[in-house]
Amino acid sequence: MLRDNATAYADPATPTGCMIVLAAPVCVPEASPVAEALARMRAGVRETIRARVVRGFEEGGVRADADAAAIAAFYGTVLNGLSVQSRDGAPAAELHSAVDGALASWGTLATPRTPVPTPPA
Incomplete structure (x- = not known):
């Protein structure tokens, strides 16, 4: 999702960023x-992300103690930030670097932990 949006936001054939993020954040x-x-x-985008994380609980790809709402808030914020950076002229490579950082956080936020073997007694 993040990579696809970063690519779309930086596409020179389309307006930069996302109208849902950039239109009317401060208005009369x-x-x-x-x-x-x-x-x-x-909020609907964040809910979609949250629901996908919950599905990850069920499928085993997300650890059971992960906070789905916090993960959704984090990645929703990254997604919105990509839009703003794009509007400010950031090239695709810069947007993808930000995505790299966000994806590096996935392991800490959601990846099931490998059990630590107990040493022999």
């Missing part, structure tokens, strides 16, 4: 319904 009171709708969409 008359536009508050638009801002609220976009906030709901961003």
Whole structure:
């Protein structure tokens, strides 16, 4: 998801970033319904990520004690940040470097831990 979005955000054939992230984050009171709708969409993205992490619990790819909501908040924030960086002119390579950092965190946040063997008595 992060790599696909980084690539799309930096595609010179399309506008940079993501309209859901960049449109109306700060607006006049008359536009508050638009801002609220976009906030709901961003929350929906975080919920989709959270639901996928929960599915990972069931499939065994995510450790049972991982915090699905915290993981979703983290990766949702990274996703939003990629959009902002893209709008500011960051090239695809820079966006993918940020994704590399976020993916490096996956092991700490979610990967099932390998049990530490107990030494013989």
